[in-house]
Amino acid sequence: MNISKNIILFHCFKQNIILLFVICQLGFSYGQTSSNCSEILVNANKLYEQGLLSEAIDLALPCSQETAPVSDRWKAHRLLAMLYLASSNNELAKKSAEEMLELNPTYQTSSLNDPTELIKLLKSILLIPKLSFGMALSMGTNSTFPSVTKEYIVADYNKTYTAKNSYFFGASVGYHFNEKFSLTGGLYSVNNKYNIDYQFNNWSVNVSNKLNYLNLPVMLEYSLSSRIFGQKMRPTSGTWIPQKKLKVTLQAGMFGGRLLYSNSDFSSTYLPDNTIRKLSNMNTISSRNLYQFGLITGIATSYEVGHGNLFLKMNFSKSLSNITKQGNRYNYTELSNDFYYLDDNVYLRSASISLGYSFYMNYQVIRK
Structure with missing residues (x-):
């Protein structure tokens, strides 16, 4: 029994020694490489300086x-x-330069250390961002345009929206397929506001609606500019200078959204004596459909700054979802009795301008 245990211990010890030896060999090989x-x-560079180009190439190739x-x-x-x-050999030179930039895309050339050629x-090599992350803040021009497909009224009047x-x-995330096409997604908190006005008999009523959505847009983008990172030669001196160009991008896609809150303010004025009746901050989320989806399109301009870009976007979105939960339309008796109000079938459209940095x-x- 003891002999068997000793044999097992010996084999375990032997395996551990072999494993340790392999690890040491790998570490030694890596350090040696x-x-x-x-x-x-260093030696290949000396051969290059001596003009022994073929010998230097043969020596340097394994290290690539x-x-x-x-x-x-x-x-x-x-x-x-x-x-x-x-x-x-310009073709192989370009391939090596492309590999060089693949390994270090932010390399800054130096006239002191790098040959002019x-x-x-x-x-001359086109370098584009592959993955980007951006933050956007509205400039206060997110305008909501409600579209009414069917109106519901309690008395004889017309509503004005x-x-x-x-x-x-x-925030947004972008992925560039090539210099022309990219895919952009985001997560945005969007406030939609609109007013409704109507009059009946001697009453004038104003309704202010506020809805906040968490929207997830996904858009395909097409760049109208031919290059994202560009360089040009100064005609007089022949030196190379950075050329920062505005990029213009067309956008189209879809969005989905989840309603976070919805409230309304009601105000009715009795015109003969200006008596005012108000109902403020009424929670109306139970009268709304919680989810929406729709189409979104737009145009964007961007300017490179550092390792990113400043952008200005103009977007138009059109919801394909009715915001009103039709089964709950008649649940608010206070609104229908006191303000003669019922929710219409409404689809939201929005136009926005946003400024941000990506x-x-x-x-x-981009290999060509």
């Missing part, structure tokens, strides 16, 4: 492979781009 690439790239550390791969691709340019090559301005705020989370190289 990193150290070797650093030395290899996936097995090499990221920092060494970036240095290898930079050196290879310089070597291919010196060898007049390399700077020109890097500036008036649009009112309100606000919205929220952060670029990462980038992608």
Whole structure:
């Protein structure tokens, strides 16, 4: 029995020793690869300075492979781009430069450290944001335009609907498929306000409705500008300068929303003696459908600032959902008796202008 236990313990000890040996070997190999690439790239750079281009390329190529550390791969691709340019192999030079920017998309060229030809090559490569995150704040021009498909009245009168301005705020996330198309989603708190006025007999009634939705829009965007990051050459000096361009984008998509709260203010005036009767902050959420969905379209302009852009968006949304819960239309006897009011079938439309900033989370190289 003791012999069996000893054999088992021996095998466990043996397996642990083998595992430890493998881990040490892997760590040693990784450190050796990193150290070797650093030395290899120094030697390859010396060959480049001596004009031995083919030898330098052969020496640097292994350090550009996936097995090499990221920092060494970036240095290898930079050196290879310089070597291919010196060898007049523009196609391979461009591929190495693209790999270089894939590894470090925010690299800033330097006239002190980078050859002029390399700077020109890097500036010619199109780099766009892949994933972005933005914050938007309304400029106070979120206007609600109610559309009445069927009117319900208690007496002989006509209702007049008036649009009112309100606000919205929220966050957005964008994903760029290429330089032209991107997909944008968001989560916004949207306030919708509108007034209703009507008169009957000697009474004048005003109703102020306020609804707040949590909306989730999803839009496909199409960029009208040909480039997102652009560079151009100064004609006189031949040097390269940044060219920041306004980007114009068309947007179209759909949205869904959840009603968070709904309240109304009622005010009726008896015209002969100006007697006023009021009912303020009445919770009307039970008379509303909680969910809505609809269409949204718009146009946006943006300007690059840092690793992101300032944007100005103008959007128009059209709800395809009736805000009124028709089964509860006649539940508010106080409103029908005192203010002669019933909810109509109403669909909301909104026009908004928003200003915000979008952060670029990462980038992608557009290969052509």
